[in-house]
Amino acid sequence: MGSVPTICNAAVSSLTACCVVEEPINTLVKRFWELEELTASPVQCAEDVECDVFYRATTARDPTSGRYIVGLPFCEDVFSLGESYDIARKRFLCLERKLEALPNLRSAYDEVITEYIDKEYISPAPSDDSSKSLLPMYVIPHHGVVREDKASTRLRIVLDASSKTGSGRSLNDVLHSGPNLQGNLFEIILNFRIYPVALTADCRQQFLQIVMRDIDRRYQRILYRFNPQDPLVLYEFNRVCFGLKSSPYHALRTVQQLVSDDGSKYPRASEIASNALYMDDIAFSVMKAEDGVAASKELIDLFKTAQWVLVKWNSNSQTVLDSIPASHKLTKEVEFDKSMQHKILGLHWSTQSDYFYFQVAPREQD
Incomplete structure (x- = not known):
């Protein structure tokens, strides 16, 4: 069994209490084996296999x-x-x-x-x-x-x-x-706030x-x-x-290829790129600011080997932001705005207050 990461206080405060229900032993044993059973990888269709072979x-x-x-x-x-x-x-x-x-x-x-x-x-x-x-x-x-x-x-x-x-x-x-290589958005968002220090970045002109x-x-x-x-x-x-039609596949498959080719030199960045990338957005979290500094540097260096530039970096840690080159951070107008609001994967994230929110435009009356 793997270790479970510590959840930050904000997440703990949102947990709800659960009652205990006794179940027959045979039901519990069956459920245990269902949970422990390895899930088979989804079978790719012939067209997806053909596309990847071509790539x-x-x-x-x-x-x-x-x-x-x-x-x-x-x-x-x-x-x-x-x-x-x-x-x-x-x-x-x-x-x-x-x-x-x-x-x-x-x-x-x-x-x-x-x-x-x-x-x-x-x-x-x-x-x-x-x-x-x-x-x-x-x-x-x-x-x-x-x-x-x-x-x-x-x-x-x-x-x-x-x-x-x-x-x-x-x-x-x-x-x-091509096969769908897009990461699970729900999992990315959860992992993005599972540790105290959160970071986001954008791959500039990824396709081009x-x-x-x-x-x-x-x-x-x-x-x-x-x-x-x-x-x-x-x-x-x-x-x-x-x-x-093929461009999203090309972008994500090429990130996979980059990790395969150069990942051994950047182990921390490779793990993040494999699990925290949603098209051209990266969103992840780490336990300490020092980890964020090291991870962001590795990611910048890894992507640079393929001439990709990670920009628009943002974080709820000023220590992390101070370590990132000015050319790679969000523009000053956004970064130093009083509300420190930043859009990440469709949600808005206030780095200062460290919470998510939605912007809703009032519907015009007829």
């Missing part, structure tokens, strides 16, 4: 940067994709009219695209050579989502990879989603730090231009992008 066979790592290189896990023939350029062009022209009518949105959109170009997340699509000219391509319509609650970048460009082509099939239709192999970039193309008078430019994503 292991095609994933590589750049020896210089340490970045992982993956491929798109197709579940159907790519030739089932029909014409997509004209559809994406019509969608972009509609978006462009909106951008021209809203200068602030146009400026924000241009800024994101410029960042993508500067960081080589996207680049102009090459002219198809003879070896690739017979392969189909997929041009993805896109739009912007403005998040008023974001502390940093408020505009996120979302790719609509579910847009149907002329054949009635979309890119997402022909991709594996994973390289897409060259042959599959033709299925990640978008149209854009900075001025309506300029010709449309066809770009392609060089990285895993937001909006693809």
Whole structure:
């Protein structure tokens, strides 16, 4: 039997009393064996097995940067994709009219695209050579989502990879989603507050730090231009992008691969990354502030080997916060706000008072 961690006073105060009920000995013995019996691992479906086999066979790592290189896990023939350029062009022209009518949105959109170009997340699509000219391509319509609650970048460009082509099939239709590797949210939240010192962090641009192999970039193309008078430019994503059916799997599976490859050098961080990650959010707790200092440093170092940067660190321990580089912490406006409120995994967490709460918007009266 494993040891049970000490529960903090706040958690103890919420426990309710239970009465004792006597049960027949045969019922108790049966229950004992049911509890002690090892639970069999869930059986993966054939599609999930195929997807993971493909990942292991095609994933590589750049020896210089340490970045992982993956491929798109197709579940159907790519030739089932029909014409997509004209559809994406019509969608972009509609978006462009909106951008021209809203200068602030146009400026924000241009800024994101410029960042993508500067960081080589996207680049102009090459002219198809003879070896690739017979392969189909997929041009993805896109739009912007403005998040008023974001502390940093408020505009996120979302790719609509579910847009149907002329054949009635979309890119997402022909991709594996992969096995569900998402952690159990309820367990993560419980473990996040089981010890006195709590920490959270965010993996910056998690998808975009994973390289897409060259042959599959033709299925990640978008149209854009900075001025309506300029010709449309066809770009392609060089990285895993937001909006693809397979992208969440790529992100979480690659974290697993990182732990497998480099975890022995960072044992504390590896355990946390394996159990406390919910997509790009990490939430965990430790017994003492010194443990939090050591764990955060290990996590930053582990993720850095794959060119991932853990940012927006927050904690209910000032000792832990003082140990984290300023560039990796939440912005001062949020960190030093009087209420010290921070959103974690859909909940709001007040680091100063150390409690969870929900924000509810009053419903407007008709």
